[in-house]
Amino acid sequence: MKNPHGHPHTRLVALATLVIVIPLAARTLLGWSNPLGYLSDLALGSLLVLLLYRRPWWLATPVLLAWAALWVASAELVSAVGRLPTSADLSYLFDTQFMENSTDGGLAHAWLPWVMGAGLLVWARSAWRSRTTPDAPLGPKALAIPLTLFGLHWGAQHLAPSDADQWRQYNLPHQLLSVGVGTLQHKALSWAGQTQPITPLPTAGLTQSDLNGQKLPSGRARNLLVITLEGIPGAYVRPNRQALHSRFDENLMPNLSRWAERGMNTPDYVLHTHQTIRGLYAMLCGDYDKLANGTPKGMELLTQHQRNQACLPAQLRQAGFTTHYLQGAGLRFMAKDRIMPHIGFDSVHGLEWFSNENYLQFPWGKDDRAFFEGALDYVGQLRQQDRPWMLTLLTVGTHQPYSAPAQYLERHDTAKQAAVAYLDDAIGAFLDNLERQGVLKDTLVVITSDESHGIDGVRLASSWGFNLTLAPEQAQLPHIKHGTYGHIDLATSLLDYFALPIPAALGGRSLYRDYDTGREMISYTNGMLRYHDGRGVFTECDFQQRCRRYASEGFIAEKAKYLGAGDSRLGAQLGALAGVLDQSLLQTPLNLRYQFGGPSPIQLQARIRDDWADNLIGAQYLEMPGGSRTRVRVKVRALDPQHAAYIQLKAKELEQDVPLGLPDEIRVTAAEPLEMEFGFDNPTQRKAFSFHLLGYGAGEVEVSDFSVITALPGEEEKAEEGSDGHIAQSS
Template sequence: MSRGFAALAALLLAPWLFRALALLESARGPALGDLRGFLADVAVSLAILAPVCLLSRWIRWLGILLVGVLAAAYYANYETITALGAIASPLDLKFMADPTFVQGSAFALAHTAVLVVAVVASLGLAWIGLGRARASDVLLAFAGAGVFFGALSFWPADPTLVPWRQVNAIQYNVEWLAFREVETQRGDFANPAIAMRELVPEIGADLEAPPRFAFDGRGQNVLLVVLEGVSGGYLPTAARRHQRAPFYPLAKLDHTFSENIGYSTFLNHQRRTNRGLFALLCGEYPRLLVGMPKMSTTSGTPWRRCLPEILREHGYHTVYLQSASLSFMQKDRFMPAIGFTETLGQDWFEEPHLRTFWGVDDRTLFEQALEKLKELESEHRPWFVTMLNVGTHHPFTVPESFETPYDDQFRRAFNYMDRYFRRFLRQLENRGLRRDTLVLVTSDESRGDLMTTEDGMASILTENWGFLVALLPERQRLVVDEVFAQSDVPLSILDYLGLAEYGTDFFGRSVFRHYGRGRPIFYGNVNHRMIGGLKADGSIVQCQFEGKKGCGRYQPTDGRIFSDTLPRINNDEAFAETVREMARRSLPPQDTGPLIVPLVADPVFEVRHDHFQMVQGITQISVETDEWYEVDLEFEVRGEGAVNIYHKLTLSPVRPLIEVRTKLEPGQTLKLRYTVAPDIRVSASSLRTHARMAEGLPAQLVFRKRRFELVRGGERPPQGPNLLVAEIDPPPEEPARLSTLVTPLQKYRSFLHKRERRGMTREDLRGAAPNE
């Protein structure tokens, strides 16, 4: 019996320890629903104990190892809860294959010592408890799990508590996958924007309203500043409009908000940077469901004209500038594809105050961006610049020398951004740039209240609470409570510039006009697997598990949709079905033509570090059964030093399907050409190339070929991976310097088909990014 308790303790130690740690760090006090969460951990641990005991009877070390892996997984869930306020997803796994994420965030652990102690203790208890597992232990574990799950079935979840406090993470994900249908990566419509407008015409371009004030912005510059993760709840003035205290007050940004035109009820359509930027720049809802984002498909052949392209056609010099790596989330391809003349990332910055694997600090971004704006001013033509910081993204890029009253990195990072962004605005003023520039400040996504709100649904909704500040040359000052959203921004900019006639394909309204009527707005939250919609009457419908588990309707008090309580009212099944259908229609378009993507935006890549830099990275690309890949790469090393190259294609996190490693000397060229024709549908594959200095000397990769093509018709190549060319020219003296690995696709088939029968997609194997 003592061995059985030790085995159960081995599985229960990590979930209880990290649940308690998350509760201690939560701003909300304990509730009865928390006890339900601890009991759920017991039920799941008993359910896992049975197969672990069975496994240990044959291979003891493997059962013990599984216990250690589960302990580490529970810690990863804790980190996700503290960073995102949500339960970790199996879709999060794919970013573990991304060096930018791994080195930037995954290694930045909050409690390394606690993790080590938990894993070692769990392994020790497992060693004791699984030493002589018997058949009776298996039966007792199954019986105990049945008793606890039976008891939990009579204890309904508390809707005022967020899910992670009431359920076990493994239980939650199994339930979600059971409800989830096999993922469709592309929708049933050639143009999702038209399909969504046909469903709800009110979401289309609407300028039928009087201006809030007289404006004539023809020929003005436009600066769009996107601040990573900032919520409207961080601005005291906006928070007061919803009768609540600010979560993490940003005093200087709030001063900008109240001294210009601030929008207190601004809806972000999704979590994740790539979805927020798509809405802000293309005036269309992003993908509202989990899966391949529209930015990935737009990187190849855009199906719509976005704001940068329209402005470029009207004489604007368009620039996208961010402090992080451009290859992450394929911005190096997406931004040029939608009309940016220049696309600049972290390698553009010189002598930063701090550089991490994620990018440069916010002070560096704002200071060097000023010099870029000064350069653009000298061209004597209008410009459109979009800026995105990274310092307020986990793990928070802040120089150690920065003095602030806050100890935790989160508050230090937001305080650092707040200080230097205010200085940036003052310098814009001092240099005279404000006289002829429309400045819009917003966020890509909202980190929300991070567990400070009592009401669970109200807390989750804060993760869609963005903000918008408009700094106009006319110096207008106003706080607007009317509801606007990210997809309104492109139409608003065109309206201000006198180019509204070119924005008729965009969604939304102009923030510079006053509308006396409500309208429906739709949104999602991939972290919580939720979709929702705001009705024209001000009520809200939110659906769990992306509409598969059920929807609830809520009536905000006095129209304050981000207040700290959301009273539930009678359901509206008709609008709930509209929410589900809108989410389905938000998928990337159906397309029968090939998807052709240049693997790198710039044919010359600078290799300047002794750690691996991502040269290119395509993620979340799906392959249907009638499609296949064709990849053609050819690049030469130039400069002073040799370069280590690592190229891989993966269809699952198990191992690369194709892997190439080599060292190239200056003057040598690597040629790679291959096809991959899988026999079953793959919903999320990844293709990446990494490079680093081999001998401490900088070099360049000069690309002659850089083609990735997803082919959808024609003569199909042989099934599986086919490495057609893999050679170095001139050949190295040591042939072993070029290492290639081609895994037969047949090894994946039983693995993938098994997951298919369980209702999981290929993306479930690779995962989805935690927060970008």
């Protein structure tokens, strides 16, 4: 039947334009051109046309809105940190406060939502006008189109795997669909008893310390300064690019590169994971953090009262150093207020320490210029004491949304580049001042990054870190430190520099030794598990455990010779190896008792602005095994007798709200504190489960108890007593 409101196929053309033409054009404009990517867009677009063409507008609209949101989220995250969103990231789309902070400086591709919105409006208009007139069916043969396209994509991936970035090969819904199909396939084979046991690769080469190299001149420094730059990849440092013959030629950090030309650089330096708390754990505690999603090991370390003593700050404290940690953001998120003292820092400070004003508004904390000016004062105070000191600094200015002053934004194409340039000027001035004040004469300075926000089109950029050493004996150290190193090596290296014993729990090689042989290395970034065997073979496995093998002398390299696809067992073997490394702290996730409370007073804000920044505790990203039960105890009291506090408690799993059945708000005073206990079952495994304890009012509060106890039925008392359980407490 002909549509009386226009061409009989108007609705079909509008839908096809929205889900096929616009994605193909957007992929080209974003610079993601790749035959597999275009094939993925055609396959998903044709499937959406088939599924939604004759559906009511009220049913198709939410599907198309979600699809458009995934496209925008993919473009923004790739631009910000060089990777596609994971299933855990998607839930951030529904957290309005997180989105407000993350987009405070505007979208990197602001045109894309407008184009998607225009396409949606055109489709909605055609769908509304033809709502009373049934469209002609496409016929059963139309199903062959998406099936053929998906089949071609699958066949190309298996017959000739591509090493292109994931976002160049897939659109996000297609990738998530592939993950789901692969998971179901694995479960089906397991249920049918057709899976074969996998023998994990040995871990000794990854986890044991190795001091068998030839010692370099070291040990003249009295103090240690570790500077951790948020998200900076190794390609931003000019000597690293030159040593690895990188085609990336943007000189975004000329000041840091100027200093790098005076120091010892390690071009083949590997970052093992994403997320700041995981990077800090690896570099300070000589261990790989989780090579997949899961409770960060820094959290799990709170349950240990021996392993934490092997971490670098604790070892230096035992050797007579005073140990200090200073970051430009609040401490409570991800429990850094508890983790940092637990691993040996005497003094731990965040945003509350700074008295100097910011130069620009930045939602996550101090801008980098203000941060380094404050850090210079901190160093000045440390130099007044008689004892040697260790200071670890963490910047936050190059975290999304990449704020920068107007003059920087005018000089650069993107806010991300402007923020990096602003950081470069700030650290350049900081290092210049350290030299002017004589700090470099008796202080070992190590500059690195917690993670890499990636660089579009640069091979392995998400795993490419850097390590720059500025030492009093600099003239005797090599300008380029050859060999493969990573955050796993930093604690061992610094203890070796100061000629201190290396605890057996630490892994890694020393950057201050030369080795004649290669070494194993592993990382998990951008959804890829990557492993180098130390004998010239580099392997990377994607989210479907499809592996590719390359001939490569080191881990980070501009290019590598493709050796072919790995066999069907290789991906499972490397996955099993990562699983063993993930369990280095806790052999079982059961009988966990975490204590996130403490006696420290907490200043309240006049209002709750942000579930993240205003969280009063650090109970984020916890795992809870399936079949267990979790109990929570909370004690909060106001410290000011004249004022009341108003407390809220929220829970999120994968950042989506989980109802706890608690009051929306509880009034707390000094005379009437909040004391409550509640529990909930975990019928299936929970991942990335976070508690958000929020409060507002005048004065301060004390959260003396925030216990999270997870145990199997019948094991609650054991977990409560801590016998054979794990008790997480602050030092």
